Amino acid sequence: MEPVQEKSFINISVITGAVIAVVSSITIYGLALMSISSGSPGVAGLVIGCFLCCGFVILPGLLSSRLYIYDIQKSIEVGKGALIGAVSGLAFGVVFGFMDVIWKLFDVDTASLMVEYYIMVMQNLDMPELNDAIDQMRDAQEQASSGIGSILMNIVIVSVINVVSGLSGTAIFSKKFEKNEF
Amino acid sequence: MQGLLFVIAAFLFIFSSGFIFFDPLNWNSFAHDLFKTLCHQFHWRTYAANDLYMATCTRCFGIYSGMFIGCLSIPFIRKKIKPVFINAIIFIVSTLAFNFIDFTGNFLGLWTNTLHSRMMLGIPFGFSISYLILTAYYIQTQKK
Numbered sequence: 001m002e003p004v005q006e007k008s009f010i011n012i013s014v015i016t017g018a019v020i021a022v023v024s025s026i027t028i029y030g031l032a033l034m035s036i037s038s039g040s041p042g043v044a045g046l047v048i049g050c051f052l053c054c055g056f057v058i059l060p061g062l063l064s065s066r067l068y069i070y071d072i073q074k075s076i077e078v079g080k081g082a083l084i085g086a087v088s089g090l091a092f093g094v095v096f097g098f099m100d101v102i103w104k105l106f107d108v109d110t111a112s113l114m115v116e117y118y119i120m121v122m123q124n125l126d127m128p129e130l131n132d133a134i135d136q137m138r139d140a141q142e143q144a145s146s147g148i149g150s151i152l153m154n155i156v157i158v159s160v161i162n163v164v165s166g167l168s169g170t171a172i173f174s175k176k177f178e179k180n181e182f
Numbered sequence: 183m184q185g186l187l188f189v190i191a192a193f194l195f196i197f198s199s200g201f202i203f204f205d206p207l208n209w210n211s212f213a214h215d216l217f218k219t220l221c222h223q224f225h226w227r228t229y230a231a232n233d234l235y236m237a238t239c240t241r242c243f244g245i246y247s248g249m250f251i252g253c254l255s256i257p258f259i260r261k262k263i264k265p266v267f268i269n270a271i272i273f274i275v276s277t278l279a280f281n282f283i284d285f286t287g288n289f290l291g292l293w294t295n296t297l298h299s300r301m302m303l304g305i306p307f308g309f310s311i312s313y314l315i316l317t318a319y320y321i322q323t324q325k326k
Binding site for chain 1: 187193214218222225311315
């Protein structure tokens with residue numbers, strides 16, 4: 001009797017990563033644009049502050065491991081979550097970089113947009129030494145790498161982070177399909 | 183799997199530090215480029231030394247440090263403390279909640295958090311990530 005081949009996770013990982021990349025790009029930069037035009041961080045400040053820092057970036061690994069486990073209806077080894085997360089993170093990084101090109105078609109430079117957004121947040125926070133902070137941010141943006149190198153670095157770090165989130169997702173969602181309770 | 187998690191945690195910990203104490207290869211700007219998608223990298227929200235700033239804010243650095251500390255310590259303490267899955271879930275949810283409350287309170291102007299307070303809240307969250315992953319891994323390997 002031939003062994004039953006386990007369903008591949010590649011499709012789920014790639015689609016999940018790509019969809020989250022599109023949604024997060026539209027959400028983050030859309031909210032930043034709205035905030036800048038209204039002149040107040042408002043809800044966008046809370047959303048970007050809470051979720052931009054890792055929030056959107058860790059989602060692909062978590063969600064794709066959850067979708068895969070619920071699709072095959074059985075628990076998988078925690079280590080396999082690393083692979084699921086890495087593939088998902090790779091797709092996220094590539095599509096998120098591609099979305100920057102799409103934004104450029106609408107005359108939106110995402111790097112400058114975020115700097116302008118952060119400057120507006122700082123102005124609303126009544127920070128001491130505001131001008132120094134703004135100068136530092138603009139210097140950092142000028143020194144930052146751009147183009148393919150930047151996109152490649154983004155893909156690497158997002159994949160690494162999603163290995164961790166894939167492991168976490170597998171640890172959490174595999175439990176339901178364990179024969180014996182943890 | 184433990185080895186992979188250790189390597190990743192060490193990588194994140196070392197690069198997020200921005201090599202501010204020891205940077206013979208001039209990797210500080212490379213580390214900044216690497217983490218720019220993950221963190222706002224505000225200079226006033228991070229530690230500095232030798233005219234160099236860390237590549238992430240203190241909360242992110244705390245999270246990566248906590249993960250690294252967890253990878254180093256959990257394999258030793260697991261012989262004394264039995265890994266229980268529900269404890270790992272409670273631990274990660276509560277540490278995440280503390281970070282969310284701290285951020286929201288600061289954002290709404292209810293209080294002002296500091297570099298140290300952000301890092302001190304980040305460390306338990308990072309530790310809880312390692313604890314969750316390793317707990318699930320130990321339970322799975324015990325069953326085999």
